[in-house]
Amino acid sequence: MARTLKLRIWRGDDKTGGLQDVTVEANHGEVVLDIIHRVQATQMGDLAVRWNCKAGKCGSCSMEINGKPRLACMTQVASYPEDEVITITPLRAFPVIKDLVTDVSFNYKKAMEIPAVVMPEGMKPGEPRMQQVDVERSQEFRKCIECFLCQNTCHVIRDHEENKKSFSGPRFFIRIAELDMHPLDMLRNRKKTAQEEHGLGFCNITKCCTEVCPEHIKITDNAIIPMKERVADEKYDPVRWLGSKIRRREEVL
Amino acid sequence: MTLEKHKYDVVIIGAGGAGLRAAVEAREAGLSVAIVCKSLFGKAHTVMAEGGAAASMGNVNDNDNWMVHFRDTMRGGKFLNHYRMAELHAKEAPDRIWELEMWGALFDRTNEGKISQRNFGGHEYPRLAHVGDRTGLELIRTMQQRIVALQQQDAKEHGDAEKNMKVFAEVTITEILKENGKIAGAYGYRRESGSEVLFQAPAVVIATGGVGKTFKITSNSWEGTGDGHALALKAGANLVDMEFLQFHPTGMVWPLSVKGILVTESVRGEGGILTNSLGERFMFKYIPDVFIDKYADNEAEADRWYEDQDNNRRPPELLPRDEVARAINSEVKAGRGTEHGGVFLDVSKRLSAEVIKKRLPSMWHQFYELAGVDITKEPMEVGPTCHYVMGGVEVEPDSAAAVGVPGLFAAGEVAGGMHGSNRLGGNSLTDLLVFGRRAGKGAADYVKANGANPVSDAAIEKAAAKIEAPFTSTGGENAYTLHQELQEITHNLVGIIRTGAELTEAIEKIADIRKRSGNISVTGDRKFNPGFHLAFDLDNMLLVAESTAKSALLREESRGGHTRDDFPGMNSTWRQVNHISSFDGDKVSIKSQPLPVLPKELFDLFDVHELEKYMTSAEIAKGGSN
Ligand SMILES: Cc1cc2nc3c(=O)[nH]c(=O)nc-3n(C[C@H](O)[C@H](O)[C@H](O)COP(=O)(O)OP(=O)(O)OC[C@H]3O[C@@H](n4cnc5c(N)ncnc54)[C@H](O)[C@@H]3O)c2cc1C
Ligand code: SF4
Ligand code: SF4
Ligand code: FES
Numbered sequence: 001m002a003r004t005l006k007l008r009i010w011r012g013d014d015k016t017g018g019l020q021d022v023t024v025e026a027n028h029g030e031v032v033l034d035i036i037h038r039v040q041a042t043q044m045g046d047l048a049v050r051w052n053c054k055a056g057k058c059g060s061c062s063m064e065i066n067g068k069p070r071l072a073c074m075t076q077v078a079s080y081p082e083d084e085v086i087t088i089t090p091l092r093a094f095p096v097i098k099d100l101v102t103d104v105s106f107n108y109k110k111a112m113e114i115p116a117v118v119m120p121e122g123m124k125p126g127e128p129r130m131q132q133v134d135v136e137r138s139q140e141f142r143k144c145i146e147c148f149l150c151q152n153t154c155h156v157i158r159d160h161e162e163n164k165k166s167f168s169g170p171r172f173f174i175r176i177a178e179l180d181m182h183p184l185d186m187l188r189n190r191k192k193t194a195q196e197e198h199g200l201g202f203c204n205i206t207k208c209c210t211e212v213c214p215e216h217i218k219i220t221d222n223a224i225i226p227m228k229e230r231v232a233d234e235k236y237d238p239v240r241w242l243g244s245k246i247r248r249r250e251e252v253l
Numbered sequence: 254m255t256l257e258k259h260k261y262d263v264v265i266i267g268a269g270g271a272g273l274r275a276a277v278e279a280r281e282a283g284l285s286v287a288i289v290c291k292s293l294f295g296k297a298h299t300v301m302a303e304g305g306a307a308a309s310m311g312n313v314n315d316n317d318n319w320m321v322h323f324r325d326t327m328r329g330g331k332f333l334n335h336y337r338m339a340e341l342h343a344k345e346a347p348d349r350i351w352e353l354e355m356w357g358a359l360f361d362r363t364n365e366g367k368i369s370q371r372n373f374g375g376h377e378y379p380r381l382a383h384v385g386d387r388t389g390l391e392l393i394r395t396m397q398q399r400i401v402a403l404q405q406q407d408a409k410e411h412g413d414a415e416k417n418m419k420v421f422a423e424v425t426i427t428e429i430l431k432e433n434g435k436i437a438g439a440y441g442y443r444r445e446s447g448s449e450v451l452f453q454a455p456a457v458v459i460a461t462g463g464v465g466k467t468f469k470i471t472s473n474s475w476e477g478t479g480d481g482h483a484l485a486l487k488a489g490a491n492l493v494d495m496e497f498l499q500f501h502p503t504g505m506v507w508p509l510s511v512k513g514i515l516v517t518e519s520v521r522g523e524g525g526i527l528t529n530s531l532g533e534r535f536m537f538k539y540i541p542d543v544f545i546d547k548y549a550d551n552e553a554e555a556d557r558w559y560e561d562q563d564n565n566r567r568p569p570e571l572l573p574r575d576e577v578a579r580a581i582n583s584e585v586k587a588g589r590g591t592e593h594g595g596v597f598l599d600v601s602k603r604l605s606a607e608v609i610k611k612r613l614p615s616m617w618h619q620f621y622e623l624a625g626v627d628i629t630k631e632p633m634e635v636g637p638t639c640h641y642v643m644g645g646v647e648v649e650p651d652s653a654a655a656v657g658v659p660g661l662f663a664a665g666e667v668a669g670g671m672h673g674s675n676r677l678g679g680n681s682l683t684d685l686l687v688f689g690r691r692a693g694k695g696a697a698d699y700v701k702a703n704g705a706n707p708v709s710d711a712a713i714e715k716a717a718a719k720i721e722a723p724f725t726s727t728g729g730e731n732a733y734t735l736h737q738e739l740q741e742i743t744h745n746l747v748g749i750i751r752t753g754a755e756l757t758e759a760i761e762k763i764a765d766i767r768k769r770s771g772n773i774s775v776t777g778d779r780k781f782n783p784g785f786h787l788a789f790d791l792d793n794m795l796l797v798a799e800s801t802a803k804s805a806l807l808r809e810e811s812r813g814g815h816t817r818d819d820f821p822g823m824n825s826t827w828r829q830v831n832h833i834s835s836f837d838g839d840k841v842s843i844k845s846q847p848l849p850v851l852p853k854e855l856f857d858l859f860d861v862h863e864l865e866k867y868m869t870s871a872e873i874a875k876g877g878s879n
Pocket of ligand 3: 059143144145146147148149150151170171174209212213214215216217219
């Protein structure tokens with residue numbers, strides 16, 4: 001069952017580094033993260049990699065495998081042909097700390113810039129009533145495991161450090177969409193700020209983010225496009241937005 | 254290198270559900286708070302919880318209330334629970350869930366628009382608030398976003414988001430510091446750079462989660478190395494009842510690389526049945542006497558229960574976890590297991606593919622991607638996996654203060670007592686919230702009453718020397734190898750079924766590994782070096798394993814998460830005993846301590862005939878304390 005695997009793993013830090021060739025055994029059913037752990041335990045004790053759950057639930061083990069942004073714990077070795085050399089590199093959109101570990105603090109800064117949910121005034125714990133169909137839209141976005149693969153793949157920032165300042169990225173577009181569609185959230189103008197403060201306008205709907213999302217969140221179709229469309233609406237008719245919110249608020253009370 | 258130093262009122266070790274809830278409470282009480290965690294913010298083990306959070310909101314069946322929940326929790330724990338913790342938990346859990354909703358959480362709904370609740374093993378009514386099968390993610394994200402919301406307030410008011418509360422991600426605490434017998438702070442290193450960090454604080458909350466990585470087959474993430482258990486022991490606190498470990502009945506068994514990964518109990522809650530290789534639905538054979546009036550002994554009734562819960566007993570697949578895990582273990586041992594040493598769990602016969610994908614999306618995903626199994630069409634292969642530690646830091650229930658160490662608090666999986674000898678599914682997530690909040694408040698009250706307690710240079714030097722040790726050692730032991738050896742020992746000798754002889758052997762072997770671990774040498778430098786990190790984690794796991802093996806050897810009965818082949822029955826006299834572990838700097842020792850007696854008003858919540866199954870006749874005659 002075992003097979004011998006040839007890997008090229010990027011080793012280095014923010015200053016120097018390069019690909020190193022490694023040969024290692026792989027067993028039936030193993031994922032790339034298993035292989036990295038074997039390399040760590042037997043050949044490179046100090047090989048740096050992030051991981052937690054090994055079940056696709058925490059979004060820690062993001063890296064690029066043969067150039068594709070992926071979760072290493074959900075990538076079967078068997079999905080690569082026997083003779084193929086598997087190349088493992090850190091996420092490209094973020095600065096390398098060491099080996100496969102990158103500095104993803106950009107994402108935490110962007111999270112801080114999105115205002116939190118604002119509950120209807122006077123609403124008490126236990127009071128909210130919401131229908132399943134109404135929470136489902138936001139629930140889709142709350143599936144996000146913050147692996148930041150979408151951020152890594154988005155061409156707006158992947159090779160354009162200069163855009164990071166004004167572009168929050170797909171992960172945070174779905175966060176804004178989630179709050180905007182949240183049946184209880186009372187903060188207005190979420191879509192407008194997505195456009196004006198978070199750089200929604202930079203997005204030209206290439207859908208690359210949706211393609212890499214391990215949670216299969218339809219980032220473009222369900223979050224970005226509706227926000228872009230309604231941003232256009234709102235610019236002309238803010239009253240309509242207010243109307244829809246108030247109606248929804250009545251429904252939930 | 255100059256030492257990085259910080260001063261806070263409260264340092265919270267751990268950013269899982271318990272740590273984050275404690276942080277919010279302490280911060281809202283007006284204190285400055287540091288949250289320290291080994292992973293990135295939002296990745297703690299809590300994120301993996303699937304099934305739900307138990308709270309008797311009564312949204313689905315309005316017969317539910319805190320008293321029913323309390324009774325279920327005590328039964329699940331085989332009455333070894335600290336009654337006061339179980340009581341507080343049952344009473345406060347609904348408020349903690351509703352509060353999450355006010356912070357933006359979006360739980361699945363009932364038709365009336367309330368929070369939906371699902372069935373789970375050992376819970377009499379549908380009680381688990383949930384979001385599909387990713388409830389832990391919802392909980393941790395909500396708490397994470399609550400922390401961000403509080404930081405945004407500080408940014409607005411003070412121009413500095415991190416003025417009152419800051420997250421120190423990827424920092425490992427290696428030591429809790431004391432001065433004059435009281436807490437003074439915590440010391441650790443940044444995983445990224447290996448550089449050291451000092452936190453000065455008069456109160457420390459330990460919220461470090463579980464110990465699963467001590468075992469070979471586990472559902473836990475790498476963080477579950479028992480750090481908090483060991484830190485507490487080293488700081489002079491006690492651990493209570495470390496013999497009790499929960500082996501979850503359903504972990505994946507194949508392929509090998511995913512062995513141990515959890516298959517949520519919701520699969521059974523939603524109607525999944527267990528069969529052996531002969532196709533027998535074997536759980537009917539394993540209903541213990543104490544549960545005979547609550548569980549169906551035939552298929553027809555078990556099946557009817559899904560439609561009509563008031564007039565039928567529940568299916569035995571939903572027995573408490575310890576029962577199901579032992580049953581699976583017996584079937585496999587008797588040669589009726591699957592090819593890969595498990596049993597079958599099948600949900601495809603009862604639910605349509607569409608419903609399965611909707612209610613159990615991450616299970617579908619997990620099997621499809623990792624095992625090539627489509628659970629809407631085929632059964633899963635499952636077997637027991639080390640899941641949860643019931644034992645933990647001995648605390649005062651109301652304040653979560655660690656017994657014996659002023660300024661130290663503990664909450665969440667790392668705290669002991671709440672779940673007795675066996676935890677019910679769903680009770681952990683609400684435990685985190687209820688006691689996380691209480692620990693935050695306990696710490697805040699303590700700091701307000703006591704003030705700062707400066708750390709001495711001597712204590713700093715000592716802590717720093719320990720961190721440097723694996724780099725200067727030339728002993729040549731490899732941390733990875735020792736870890737694997739430890740896992741073999743715990744798996745083979747301290748596992749789901751135990752004997753006195755094997756436990757004695759385990760204790761000797763663990764001591765031997767401990768000796769060798771003093772000679773661990775690390776390759777590479779301090780920068781994000783997993784070998785170096787493991788050296789510290791291993792030291793903690795060794796203490797935990799020692800405490801578990803020694804407590805297990807002393808307890809000569811079988812109860813919940815502790816099964817002795819040489820003492821198979823439950824024994825009412827043993828029920829009155831807690832095992833307290835303490836550490837003298839060299840070895841763990843265990844002493845017996847009486848279990849707090851159920852007060853009369855809680856005693857009276859039970860039918861006396863039920864209590865007779867657990868208690869001695871003297872206890873029954875007394876009818877609880879007054
Ligand atoms: C797969 C799975 C599914 C589960 N499903 C459910 C469920 O449906 N319902 C339920 O009620 N329970 C469930 N549980 C149990 C529950 O998830 C855990 O018991 C609970 O999440 C533990 O939370 P915690 O806050 O105590 O600690 P954790 O979430 O484990 O967090 C521990 C924190 O401490 C930090 N830490 C640890 N050591 C150190 C150190 N030395 N220095 C600094 N930081 C440190 C870690 O980085 C982490 O942030 C499940 C468990 C598993 C494994
Ligand atoms: S669709 Fe927009 S956000 Fe997504 S990758 Fe393309 S440009 Fe980036
Ligand atoms: S949206 Fe998808 S790809 Fe992006 S961070 Fe979340 S889970 Fe990852
Ligand atoms: S380790 Fe958690 S997603 Fe891969």
